[in-house]
Amino acid sequence: MLKRIHATFYLGTHLMIRFMKRLAGRPGKGAFLRAYATERLVPLTHEEKGLLEKISRCIACGLCDLACPATVNPDGTFPFFGPSALPFLSRSVPDFTAAPFSPKTCGECRECEKACPEEVPLTKIIEFIKRKFEEVRR
Ligand code: SF4
Numbered sequence: 601m602l603k604r605i606h607a608t609f610y611l612g613t614h615l616m617i618r619f620m621k622r623l624a625g626r627p628g629k630g631a632f633l634r635a636y637a638t639e640r641l642v643p644l645t646h647e648e649k650g651l652l653e654k655i656s657r658c659i660a661c662g663l664c665d666l667a668c669p670a671t672v673n674p675d676g677t678f679p680f681f682g683p684s685a686l687p688f689l690s691r692s693v694p695d696f697t698a699a700p701f702s703p704k705t706c707g708e709c710r711e712c713e714k715a716c717p718e719e720v721p722l723t724k725i726i727e728f729i730k731r732k733f734e735e736v737r738r
Pocket residue numbers: 667668669670671683705706707708709710711712713722723
């Protein structure tokens with residue numbers, strides 16, 4: 601009998617607490633996003649998730665590096681990586697700011713895409729990185 605009273609009291613109390621929390625207002629999506637923003641984790645759109653699937657087609661052959669004119673410029677463009685690093689870099693949004701690579705240097709000539717045997721959408725990846733880079737800096 602005592603156990604039953606205890607269980608009823610316990611459940612009733614927690615039900616009341618839950619109900620009062622709901623009345624006070626839930627933190628909502630904004631608070632959820634702010635909590636993750638401190639880790640530089642920003643949400644992906646449905647389209648961006650589809651892009652990540654296409655990125656996984658990369659076989660790391662390096663042909664896009666050979667085709668990219670920016671990799672041979674003496675002015676510091678692609679100082680450590682060519683476009684073949686883009687599929688790898690795009691997998692971790694929180695690391696964009698630490699990556700030794702600036703997609704701003706891309707001349708958007710699309711030669712890398714033409715050379716890619718797997719049709720990896722490299723210029724879309726550059727746009728994606730630029731966009732997410734700005735979002736994590738906000
Ligand atoms: S689009 Fe950009 S990354 Fe691709 S080949 Fe041209 S300069 Fe290089």
